[in-house]
Amino acid sequence: MTLVEINFDGLVGPSHNYAGLSLGNLAATKNAGAISYPRAAALQGLEKMRSNMARGLVQGFLLPLPRPNGTLLGQLAVDETTDPAIRAAAWSASSMWTANAATVSPAPDTADGRCHLTAANLVTMLHRSQEWPDTARQLRIAFGDEQYFAVHDAVPPAFGDEGAANHMRFCTSHDAPGVEVFVYGSPGGKFPARQHEQASRAVARLHGLDPARTVFIKQNPAAIEAGAFHNDVVAVANGRVLFTHAEAFADQQGAYDAIRAAFPELEVVEVPSEAVSLAEAISTYLFNAQLLTLSSGEMALVVPEECRESQAVWNWCEGMLASNGPIRQVIPVDVRQSMANGGGPACLRLRVVADPATVDPRFLLNEAKAELMAEVIAKHWPEQIAPSQIGDPALADCIIAARHALLAALALPELS
Ligand code: SUG
Numbered sequence: 116m117t118l119v120e121i122n123f124d125g126l127v128g129p130s131h132n133y134a135g136l137s138l139g140n141l142a143a144t145k146n147a148g149a150i151s152y153p154r155a156a157a158l159q160g161l162e163k164m165r166s167n168m169a170r171g172l173v174q175g176f177l178l179p180l181p182r183p184n185g186t187l188l189g190q191l192a193v194d195e196t197t198d199p200a201i202r203a204a205a206w207s208a209s210s211m212w213t214a215n216a217a218t219v220s221p222a223p224d225t226a227d228g229r230c231h232l233t234a235a236n237l238v239t240m241l242h243r244s245q246e247w248p249d250t251a252r253q254l255r256i257a258f259g260d261e262q263y264f265a266v267h268d269a270v271p272p273a274f275g276d277e278g279a280a281n282h283m284r285f286c287t288s289h290d291a292p293g294v295e296v297f298v299y300g301s302p303g304g305k306f307p308a309r310q311h312e313q314a315s316r317a318v319a320r321l322h323g324l325d326p327a328r329t330v331f332i333k334q335n336p337a338a339i340e341a342g343a344f345h346n347d348v349v350a351v352a353n354g355r356v357l358f359t360h361a362e363a364f365a366d367q368q369g370a371y372d373a374i375r376a377a378f379p380e381l382e383v384v385e386v387p388s389e390a391v392s393l394a395e396a397i398s399t400y401l402f403n404a405q406l407l408t409l410s411s412g413e414m415a416l417v418v419p420e421e422c423r424e425s426q427a428v429w430n431w432c433e434g435m436l437a438s439n440g441p442i443r444q445v446i447p448v449d450v451r452q453s454m455a456n457g458g459g460p461a462c463l464r465l466r467v468v469a470d471p472a473t474v475d476p477r478f479l480l481n482e483a484k485a486e487l488m489a490e491v492i493a494k495h496w497p498e499q500i501a502p503s504q505i506g507d508p509a510l511a512d513c514i515i516a517a518r519h520a521l522l523a524a525l526a527l528p529e530l531s
Contacts, residue, residue: 116470116473117290117470117471117472118221118222118223118289118290118468118469118470119173119289119290119468119469119470119471120172120173120289120407120408120466120467120468121173121174121175121466121467121468121469121471121474121479122164122167122172122173122174122175122405122464122465122466123175123176123177123213123257123464123465123466123467123478124160124163124164124174124175124176124177124213124463124464124465125160125176125177125179125210125211125212125213125216125463125464125465126157126160126161126176126177126178126179126211126488126521127153127156127157127159127160127179127208127211127452127453128153128157128179128180128182128208128210128211128514128518129153129157129179129182129208129495129496129497129513129514129517129518130153130179130182130183130206130207130208130500130514131151131152131153131156131157131208131211131452131456131500132151132153132203132206132207132208132500132502132505133146133147133148133149133150133151133455133456133502134147134199134200134203134204134206134207134242134502134505135147135148135200136200136203136204136207136209136240136241136242137240137242137243137344137456137457138240138306138307139306139307139309139339139342139344140342140344140456140457141342141397141398141457142398142454142455142456142457143455143456143457146455146456147502148502149455149502150499150500150501150502151452151455151499151500152452152498152499153208153452153496153497153498153499153500154492154493154496154497154498155452155498156452156453157492157496158489158492158493159449159450159451159452159453160211160450160453160463161485161488161489161492162448162449163417163448163450163460163463164176164480164485165480165482165485166446166448167405167407167417168480168481168482168485170407170409170410170415171409171410172407172409172410173471173479174479174480175257175467175474175478175479175480176478176480177210177213177216177250177253177257177465177478178253178518178521178522178525178527178530179208179210179211179518179521180210180246180249180250180253181249181515181518182205182206182207182208182514182518183205183206183511183514184205184206184245185205186245187204187205187245188202188205191205193205199502199505199506201241202505202506203242203502203505204241204242204245205242205245206505206506206514207242207243209242209243209246209456210246210249210250211453211458211463212280212453212458212462212463213462213463213464213465214278214279214280214345214347214461214462214463214464214465215235215237215243215246215277215278215279215280215345215462216234216235216246216250216254216278216279216465217232217233217234217235217250217254217266217278217279217465218232218233218235218276218278218279218282218318218322219231219232219279219282219465219466219467219468220232220284220295220322220323220324221284221289221293221467221468221469222263222468222469223286223290223291223292223293223468224284224292224293224295224322224324224325224328225322225323225324226323226324226325227265227323229261229262229263229264229265230258230263230264230265230467230468230469231264231265231266231267231321231322231323232254232258232264232265232266232267232467233266233267233268233269233270233276233278233318233321233322234247234248234250234251234254234266234267234268234269234278235247235250235269235276235277235278235279236269236270236271236272236274236275236276236314237269237275237276237277237278237309238272238275238276239275239277239307239309240309244272247268247269251266251268251269252530253530254266256475256478256527256529256530257474257475257477257478258467258469258474258475259475260473262473263469263470263473264469264473267321270314270317270318270321273313274311274313274314274317275307275308275309275310275311275314276310276311276314276315276317276318277309277310277345278465279347279465279466280310280345280346280347280461280462281297281298281299281309281310281315281334281345281346281347282295282296282297282298282315282318283295283296283298283346283350283351283352283357284296284352284466285352285354285355285357285374285378285380285381286354286355287354287355287380288354289354289408289468290468292328293328294328294329294330294374294377294378295319295324295328295329295330296329296330296331296332296352296374297315297316297318297319297329297330297331297332298310298315298332298333298334298346298350298364299311299312299314299315299331299332299333299334300333300334300336300339301333301334301336301365303336304336304339304340305340306339306340306342306344307344308334308336308339309344309345310334310345310346312331312333315331316331319331327377328377328378329377330373330374330377332364332365332370332373332374333364333365333366334346334363334364334365335349335362335363335364335365335367336365337362337393338360338362338363338393341393341394341397342394342397343363343393343397344457345462346363347402347403347461347462348396348397348400348402348403348459349362349363349393349396349397349402350363350364350402351402351403351404351405351406351461352406353406353407353408353414354408354414355378355380355381355382355441356382356383356384356406356414356441356442357371357374357381357382357383357384358384358386358402358404358406358416358442359383359384359385359386359402360385360386360388360391360393360396360401360402361385361386361387361388362388362393363402367385371383382441384435384440384441384442386401386402386431390427390430390431390434391427391428391431392427395425395427395428396428398421398425399419399421399422399424399425399428400418400419400421400422400454400459400460401418401422401428401431401432402461403419403458403459403460403461403462404416404417404418404419404459404460404461405417405460405461405464406442409444413443413444414441414442414443414444415442415443415444415445415446416432416442416444416445416446417446417447417448417460418432418445418446418447418448418459418460419447419448419449419450419451419454419459419460420447420448420449420450420451421451421454422445422447423447432445448460450463477525477526477527484525487524487525488521488524488525491517491520491521491524492521494520495513495516495517495520495521496517497510497513497514497517519531
């Protein structure tokens with residue numbers, strides 16, 4: 116068994132649009148009503164996957180869910196009198212942000228030695244709450260070998276769960292036992308706290324984690340108020356390293372101490388507020404980065420292009436590289452279509468530590484498959500969608516046909 120980290124990126128679906136559905140997600144709210152470019156969006160995401168693959172990393176993908184969702188439209192009896200935001204929920208391409216698809220505990224961390232995945236219920240937002248049954252179905256195909264994987268249904272909806280976006284894992288190498296850190300929010304602020312502590316605790320129990328190697332930390336309510344609707348907007352972890360804004364957690368030093376008590380090897384790279392304000396961190400998504408261990412052993416931070424456009428953020432990155440710390444490269448990528456809905460490079464991927472040979476190979480990328488996917492996207496994905504088109508039956512047909520063309524190309528008829 117060779118356990119490696121595999122990033123499963125969500126391919127941007129053909130219904131990608133800007134309906135402003137996520138209260139507390141400042142980018143999505145700001146861009147409500149804008150014209151979206153689904154074809155460009157999907158190609159941007161695919162290009163990110165290809166560039167990580169070109170660095171020698173194993174790359175997987177998850178496919179868009181069926182939209183418009185006729186079941187949801189029926190359950191809500193959507194008609195011409197319905198609030199357009201409710202109709203738009205059934206058209207959302209939000210499953211692209213696979214960091215919210217599930218929480219993943221790799222085999223070395225769990226009691227039964229299998230990799231556990233729990234689909235996230237995403238109950239705080241209507242458009243996201245419809246995802247999990249289809250997500251679980253897809254995970255059960257991709258990770259269907261029960262000798263190596265256990266896929267759990269979502270925890271009950273009383274406790275909101277947003278998956279890996281509020282979960283970090285520390286380890287000396289990906290295949291070694293890790294320490295898992297769950298970050299939850301507390302309700303009562305002006306924006307919803309989407310991750311409930313009891314959801315995190317239930318996921319940890321479902322996965323059979325060792326309590327001595329499991330840490331629960333409270334998110335800083337001020338960060339949620341500033342627009343960090345998930346912890347991965349203000350912090351990211353990989354290996355021994357925690358890359359974090361100084362105002363990410365309710366008790367910053369207490370968080371470091373709690374992680375260090377379970378994982379003494381912890382190395383913190385903290386960005387002080389004087390260098391990069393919380394507002395600047397959230398508008399550029401500096402922390403919504405992929406922190407990757409390259410084959411050389413060096414760590415690289417894959418950040419959105421927007422980071423290069425902020426003098427404060429780029430100065431910080433250059434200073435960090437000059438300081439010879441654990442992060443040795445900063446790699447900007449263009450995922451602007453996703454960013455405009457509040458989803459950066461880290462939102463677009465679900466990390467699974469596994470032996471690639473145990474994963475259904477149809478979900479693993481190679482250059483030939485990337486080329487094929489690009490062709491299907493170029494041919495079938497709508498070039499643009501204006502909000503007034505949401506609900507248009509001809510557009511619905513085009514979106515459904517586009518997804519089916521991709522499923523056929525990838526030989527995944529089970530997902531139809
Ligand atoms: O849930 N945006 C997503 C962005 C998710 C980002 N994920 C992580 N941080 N891991 C969300 O808020 C906007 C869709 C709309 O408004 O149409 C949206 O759902």
